[in-house]
Amino acid sequence: MDAVIAGNGGCGICTPKETGSCIVAEKFGIPSVIVTAPGFDEEARYTARNNGVPVMRVAVYPGAFATHTEEQLIQNTREVTWPQIVTALTTPITQDEYVTAEATQGITDDVFHGTLDEIHAHFKAMGWSDGMPFFPPIYEKVQAYLDYTDHAWNETIAVLPGANRATTTWHVAVNACMAGCKPEYMPILIAMTKAMGGGIFRRTLQSTHAWVPYSWINGPVARQLGISSGQGEINAEANTSLSRFLALALMNLAGYYIGQNRMGTFGYLQPWCLVEDEEACRRVGWQTWNEQQGLDINNNTVTLLSALMWGNNMAPSTIDPERVMQLMAWDISERCQFALGSGKQFTNRVILMTEPVANILKDGYPSISQLEDVLIDASRRSAYERAFANYYANAGGRKDGGEHTFNQYLSHIISTEGGEDTTTPVWYDTQAETITTVPTMERGATAFLITGDASRNKVQTMPGGGFSTVSIDLPAAWDSLMTAKGYPALSDMYLMSTPDDDGGGNTTINSARNQTNAGRPVRSEYYNMQGQRNPYRRGAYIRRDTYSNGSSQSQKQIGR
Numbered sequence: 001m002d003a004v005i006a007g008n009g010g011c012g013i014c015t016p017k018e019t020g021s022c023i024v025a026e027k028f029g030i031p032s033v034i035v036t037a038p039g040f041d042e043e044a045r046y047t048a049r050n051n052g053v054p055v056m057r058v059a060v061y062p063g064a065f066a067t068h069t070e071e072q073l074i075q076n077t078r079e080v081t082w083p084q085i086v087t088a089l090t091t092p093i094t095q096d097e098y099v100t101a102e103a104t105q106g107i108t109d110d111v112f113h114g115t116l117d118e119i120h121a122h123f124k125a126m127g128w129s130d131g132m133p134f135f136p137p138i139y140e141k142v143q144a145y146l147d148y149t150d151h152a153w154n155e156t157i158a159v160l161p162g163a164n165r166a167t168t169t170w171h172v173a174v175n176a177c178m179a180g181c182k183p184e185y186m187p188i189l190i191a192m193t194k195a196m197g198g199g200i201f202r203r204t205l206q207s208t209h210a211w212v213p214y215s216w217i218n219g220p221v222a223r224q225l226g227i228s229s230g231q232g233e234i235n236a237e238a239n240t241s242l243s244r245f246l247a248l249a250l251m252n253l254a255g256y257y258i259g260q261n262r263m264g265t266f267g268y269l270q271p272w273c274l275v276e277d278e279e280a281c282r283r284v285g286w287q288t289w290n291e292q293q294g295l296d297i298n299n300n301t302v303t304l305l306s307a308l309m310w311g312n313n314m315a316p317s318t319i320d321p322e323r324v325m326q327l328m329a330w331d332i333s334e335r336c337q338f339a340l341g342s343g344k345q346f347t348n349r350v351i352l353m354t355e356p357v358a359n360i361l362k363d364g365y366p367s368i369s370q371l372e373d374v375l376i377d378a379s380r381r382s383a384y385e386r387a388f389a390n391y392y393a394n395a396g397g398r399k400d401g402g403e404h405t406f407n408q409y410l411s412h413i414i415s416t417e418g419g420e421d422t423t424t425p426v427w428y429d430t431q432a433e434t435i436t437t438v439p440t441m442e443r444g445a446t447a448f449l450i451t452g453d454a455s456r457n458k459v460q461t462m463p464g465g466g467f468s469t470v471s472i473d474l475p476a477a478w479d480s481l482m483t484a485k486g487y488p489a490l491s492d493m494y495l496m497s498t499p500d501d502d503g504g505g506n507t508t509i510n511s512a513r514n515q516t517n518a519g520r521p522v523r524s525e526y527y528n529m530q531g532q533r534n535p536y537r538r539g540a541y542i543r544r545d546t547y548s549n550g551s552s553q554s555q556k557q558i559g560r
Contacts, residue, residue, distance in 0.1 A: 001030055003089050009036030009044055009058075010065060011395075012206035012263030016047040016162070019056065026053045033057045033088040035081060037064060043206070043261045050163050050255065055097045059084035066397050107154075107170050108139065128252055134178040145173035148186040150475045157190055158197045162206070163255020167193055175252050179244035184225060184485060188217065188302055189245055191472040195304040196254055198468025204306050205256055209338060209395070210264030211306035211465050213246060216274040216449065218290045219300030220493030221472060224482065229275035231453035239273040246271040246304075269310060280355040280450045282495055286368050289447060293469060298494045300472035303447075305350065307464035308337070314459045316357055321364030324357065325371065328459060329378035330427045333440045335461040340389035341381065345417050346442045348467065352460040354452050368448050375446075377525070380422060380437035387413040413438065423534035423541075434532065 004025035009015035015036060022032035026048075034044050034056065041058040048056035061081045065073060112122045119136050123129040135141070146153055151169040159166050169190070176189050192215060195201065204211035217227060228236035234243065247270055250256045262268065278288045278297060290299050314331055316324045328351065337347035353361075365371035387410040391399050399409065413419060417438045424435045447467060452458060475481070479490060527542045528534040534541045544554045 001025075004030055004032040005035065005085060005089075006032065007035035008061070008065065009034055009040045011040075011208045012043065012261070013204070015040045015043045015263075016206060016261070019044045019047040020051075022056060023048055023051050023053050026056075031057075031089050033059050033085050035059050035061055035085070037061055039259070040263065042259075043263060046257075046261050047162070050161075055093050057088035059088055107168065110139075127257065129178070130247065130251065130258075134248070135180050137174040137177040141177050142170070142173045145176050145183045145186045146170075148184050148475060148478075148481060149190060150473075151190065157193050160193070160197050160254040161202060162261055165253065165255055167253045171253055172249075175248045176245055179241050179248055181241045181245055182225075182238075184481070184487075185238075185242065185245075187300075187472050187474050187478075188221070188242065189249075191302045191470045192242075192246060192304060193249060193253060195302060195468040195470040196249065198304065198466075198470075200466030201304045201306065201468035202254070204465040205250070206261050206263055208263050208265045209308060210266065210268050211308055212269045212271060212310070213250065213304060213306045214272045214274070215242065215246060215302055215304050216276055216289075216451075217300075217302050217472075218276050218278065218288060219472065220298055220490055220495070221300040221474065222275045223279075223493040224487055224490050227273070227275050229277040229451050231455070233274060233452060234272040239275070242273040243271045246273075272310070274352075274449065274451055276449045277355065277451045277454070278495055280358070280454065284355065284358045284362050284450065285366065286358065286362065286448075286450070289449065289469075292368065297497065300474065301469050302472055303467050303469040305348070305447075305465055305467045307350070307462040309335070309462060312460070313352075314461075315457050316360070316459060317457070319360055321361050324360050324459075325364065325374055326378060326426055328461070329375055329380075330425070331459070331461045332375060332379040332446075333381040333425075335463050336440055337463055338393075338395055340393055341386060341440065342389035342393035343395050345386075345438065345440070346445060347463045348445045348447075348465055349441075350447045350449060350462045350464065352449050352451055352458075352462070354456050354458045355450055355454045356457045357459055358450050371448070372443065372446060376439065376441045376443060378425070379441040380425060380439050382428070383414050383417075383419040383436040383438050384410060386417065386438050420532075422532055423528050433528070 004022055006018040006021040009018050015034075019034050022034050022044075025032040036044055036058055038060055041060050044058050045056050048054075059081050062076050065076075068076065112119060114122065116136070120129070120133065123134070124131050146169065149169060151157065153168070153170045153173075155169050156166045157169060157172060172189055172193050173186065176183075176186060181189060195215075201213070205213060222229070225238065227238045227242070233239055250262075250271075256262045258264070258268065276289055281288045288297050289303065290301055291297055293301075295301065314327060316327055318324060332349065332351075334341065335349065336345075337343035361371060365374065387406070390413065391406055391409045400406070404412070414436060419436050419438045421434045422437045424430060424432050425437065428435070474490075482488075482490065525544045526534045527544065542554055
């Protein structure tokens with residue numbers, strides 16, 4: 001092999017993947033060049049530098065190639081891009097192209113002296129801040145954060161891509177100070193830093209679609225420290241400072257920079273921080289996130305993930321649990337990866353709901369597992385809609401005008417994505433009893449959190465990236481440190497052990513409800529008269545109830 005030409009680098013995730021081909025070639029001593037769109041050339045060079053190739057040759061194609069005609073593609077490639085490729089592969093790398101600067105200061109040394117305005121300007125110029133005000137990380141202030149961890153100041157907490165930086169306890173403390181976090185938040189921030197290394201979390205961060213990273217916290221330490229799970233929670237002081245830390249940590253610890261390797265087309269929202277209302281989970285009788293992961297309810301954890309949207313919540317105005325479920329299924333089927341559900345068929349989602357909504361749902365679905373089962377069955381969309389979106393708005397590039405017509409592509413979607421004739425979803429405005437649908441939700445990819453204003457009936461579906469959950473390790477002296485600060489005892493924040501996942505329970509708080517629900521089915525399934533699934537209860541249908549002892553019962557009913 002004489003050379004490697006890789007492409008195309010036209011999005012925040014595709015560019016580092018294609019750069020990877022060139023990195024491997026260069027390490028084998030094979031000249032390479034990556035073809036990118038304008039603006040993504042610097043991301044390619046940055047990715048190469050962070051992976052041991054100090055100089056990466058790049059050829060830039062002019063414009064958004066997915067929007068160009070065949071004639072434009074050929075002309076631009078021949079006249080603009082090909083000459084760059086030839087030059088890149090035939091011109092020796094000069095010494096001046098190599099970056100030779102080396103850091104000479106220790107991480108605890110002073111880096112600048114000046115007024116507050118001068119400090120802000122210097123940090124911005126050095127790429128250490130996003131230009132927003134921050135608290136200068138004075139040595140004495142940073143030192144205070146070390147009192148709230150048993151990690152040594154120079155201990156490596158994580159090695160974080162994309163810059164592959166060895167992040168120490170001191171680095172975490174500096175960014176905590178800049179963000180305005182209280183020193184006692186240090187155990188949470190260390191856990192956040194570890195969670196940032198999770199591949200399923202960070203894989204979306206560079207995308208042009210602008211996944212926004214955020215977090216939620218579980219366990220008694222959140223209640224002890226007064227981190228909000230109630231009305232307006234992401235704007236509460238504690239939550240805001242934790243969110244600010246994540247924004248700074250993305251830059252200073254992991255090496256993600258807007259316009260360099262975070263390539264959101266319209267930019268990014270600021271991160272946010274939520275807390276699951278575990279006391280509300282207990283009142284409802286559902287498991288918390290921790291318990292669903294096999295942890296104890298009183299474990300302290302932080303979860304990092306990302307979202308493609310924020311807001312746009314739905315307010316159920318019915319006390320019928322099945323109708324609320326159907327509304328959620330409708331919302332889920334439309335809140336997919338990328339607008340119109342044009343990307344991958346399945347995606348991770350977080351479904352936020354307030355306690356009043358959970359109280360309605362629990363009467364029909366005694367556990368989150370049961371709710372997830374019926375939502376998977378009900379959250380289907382027209383195969384035609386899915387194919388139309390994926391054919392004409394495919395993030396991977398154009399499909400129209402290619403080798404397959406739309407009708408051929410529709411057949412492909414039906415055959416590869418589980419398309420089948422089902423009862424028409426109840427929200428479709430049509431008299432057709434059945435249509436061809438595809439599923440939009442798969443087991444284990446959705447988190448259900450009770451949180452937010454307990455006086456409101458709200459549900460919010462947020463598609464996004466995967467979950468990275470890490471335990472929060474408290475220092476040995478935590479209790480005495482908290483007492484000195486005037487916080488309540490951590491043990492006073494503990495909650496009783498979990499209800500069973502089938503909606504039963506083994507705690508006093510749930511015993512009365514268990515007596516009431518002893519005769520409830522643990523699963524209900526719906527079929528039309530031809531034996532096809534009918535989760536929407538349209539027309540005549542068969543309801544099949546399965547009980548905890550394994551028995552089942554079927555009966556004919558008439559729906560909408």
